[in-house]
Amino acid sequence: MKKLTSSNKTVRIFTTLVLLGLIILSSASCNDNSTNSTSDYSPSDDAVPEKNAIQPYSDNPNYWQYKEEPIMLIGGSNNDNLFQWTGDKLTNHLDSLVAAGGNYLRLVMSDDDDHDLGEVYAFGQRSNGKYNLNTWNPEYWNRLINFLDKTSDRDIIVQLTLWDGWDFGGDDGSDWSEHPYNPKNNTNYSTNNTRLPTTWKEPPWREDHPLFLTVPTLNNDIEVLKFQEAFISKLLSIALTYNNVLYNIENEASTPLEWSDYWAEFIHKEANATGKKIYVTSMRDNWDIRHQDHLHVLKNVNLYQFFDASQNTQMPRRHGEGAGHQIAYEHLLDLKTRIQQSGQRPVNIVKTYGAKNSSNGAPSDAGGLQSFWINIFGGVSAVRFHRPKQGLGISEIALKSIKSARMLSDSTDFFSMFPKPSLLGNRSQNEAYALANTGKQYAVYFTEGREITLDISAITADSIEVQWLNILTASWTDTELVFKSENTTGPIRKIADKLQDLLKISTSITLSPPDNGPWIALINPVNKDN
Template sequence: MGGAAGAGGVGGGAPIQPSGDNPWYWEMNGSLVLLVGGSDQDNLFQIADLETHLDDIAAAGGNYVRNTMSSRDEGDMHPFAEVSAGTYDLDQWNDAYWTRFDDFLSWTAERSIVVQIEVWDRFDYSRDPWETSPYNPINNVNYTQGESGLAADYPNHPGQNEQPFFKTVPDLEDNQVVRQHQEAVVDKLLSYSLSFGHVLYTLDNETGADPAWGAYWSTWIKQGAQAANVVVHTTEMWDNHDVTSTVHYNTYDHPELYSFADISQNTHQVGELHWDRVLEVRQILDSAPWPISNVKIYGADGASYGDTADAIERFWRNLLGGLASSRFHRPPAGIGLSNDAGPHLQAVRLVEERARFWDLAPHNELLGQRDTDEAYLAAKPGELYVLYFTDGGSVTIDLSGSPATFRLAWVDFAQSAWSNESQVTGDQTVTVDALGSGPQVAVLDVAQ
């Protein structure tokens, strides 16, 4: 399948791109769009009952999924042809694998769901998954250990960066024996994905590789897109949990390579620090804004990186902090598309009926009598305010200079409806009390 020249967005409209009106956010088919989601697997194209899961995501208000090009779970297919039991030919394709991928792209396009691909997932290339990987020289007919420089075993965590697979590019080890097959699989991926305008490209999952690795693949993908008369958007996902650390500047400082940021690792942070880091990244990018993504929000009861309440808090802080996209990570590290996640995805769409997030900006300075991590505010002062309480509480909002009367309404998460509407007189500081404990979201807009 060849990439279609000038591939469009869903429904054949304009493809996804940073908005000309507000480049912190995406637009597609000529309109601004906020991307939110939750899904139950990383390599979504490989799951059974995929169409049903996509229907459920769309029904919950989701329009954003993550898709790693991973093959390490039971039942997954590999991209290459298996010529004998456990042995692959890297010069032949597994058509069934690529049909899965093509179907996935078609079905997400039909449902207006944006796909963020991760081209390389380091967890496929170390420990147990490496033992059965087609790239392992003992599992293919194309090269030996000596020819490839790849060992049969990499028993340590991939964070140790011991795998030469991620050093094949010209500015590192220039390993053409292996890289020719890497290039071929990326070209094959693009032969499908460039026909669709609802696809974003992340090069790696939680990488600690030399920046030259990501730079090479971003350039390769963009050159492939240019040849097909398509514009695509790429980023890198770094492993470091401090998204203001030096390594992340390998994305922030290189608009010639990348055109959005993914700060998923920030959801290892909790409370106010999570919010502060979002705002720090916005400040870093403020002179030339581009969309900021969070394709995996960690946190689930019993998980290692925060509980379910943490996941929900991170989701709403992302939204009020101005992120373009946010998705609940798959279980068990996240809440996926669970009964805990669905009401919050639906709540976002309810809030959008009265307040578009791209019309707002973070404005916690307008809050008073606020405890640490108690409440967060995004606003277009004088017109719109979205207030989020992490677990009930009471704060003041400075409405001075806004003589209008405001309508105050609360989100009923259980019913996906507005509740407890009242009027608030402007041009003063007002006290807003949450309705109870737990997460609370309220919108103040000018009363009609």
């Protein structure tokens, strides 16, 4: 037997330690799997945004800018795949939104609803009824072009969703039974050379459809994947020619992260090949936006340049109205803190759940309105009412809120304001929410007409102006002057003698809305010289 020398002992001990370290690192990597990117892709530095395209605001990347101006995205619609609509039905819908001050829509590339009312598939169909996935249905793509033309003409920003599991599963299974991707419905593949079934009823949150597992790191179902890639490439050949489009990989994604990462990388590469800079997210399904799936999107800025927090508006469903709204707000603040740590970027909420008898979000119209406004006062960059019956769409009450939100953003230096809950006193749960550019401008949203105090100690001006915005009527009250030392309720019932005011020191004012409905107080300092 060969004698082990001291030198050999040292080498073997060192080698053992190295291997042990690699095992530990590998184990740690597996344990943190949900936040590690499944892609090493990094967008090309050569792809720079066109100056007029939608992009994060240069002075505050928590918001968006479009045509070189900062914008707050505000919207609502009565359906998610409006590109399938034609004629006056579409035009009137868009015009109603714009007339109220709206500029933000959701577009899901869906084809699962209302085929009896004229919705169409993307693929060519043969005389025998089967689809050829190598050919296109021109009507489908012409409708997309028409929709993007009309939204671009109206300066409406479109958040385009590539994939939606609800198009292929759930309900009675008819969506998948009729779809061109189903092996029994096309001439391109069968159950023998793919992993796709001919029947599927499971909803996407319960089980992943094999159509969403085709990528190489999952099922590697190349026969299907090549047609999916061709579809996305065709979609991008149109969408990339417009400057008003943001991209979301999947609706309510519960699929493996590898699926989302694959398509995020795919569309970035396609965009870079044309010299186009795009902004991408993936809306994960978990209602808690602190979940590891959401943190994965948040962490991997190479693939995802903004965050969609729509599922956060489900909190009133889980915890009840009031408590659920408060929790949703606190989760938004936690998200904003994480974003400050990982790199500033916009947070969109393209689906605000909540309406009377809704099975998602708050089950009342008032609760849906509260979710919408809490999103705004939570500092999001984009907010939209979800379609009925899970949201308020562009109902009359929704249009008034859209108009009120635009009136607020137009009346403030909105993009310099941040959520400031610490400025509110005498506040109960879900009673009031504050935005402020401290010392310069304040806005307080009241869910109901109750009394709270607002810390104005940072204001150095002699007096302040208070104006109230009635959310339900989209109208302002007259402006009221309050000397800074006068601690009063609003509307102002008394203007004290200025000489006496000068002898007082006040660090807060008491605000009380004109009635019990939802109101916003706007507070501005007034200097002597004004």
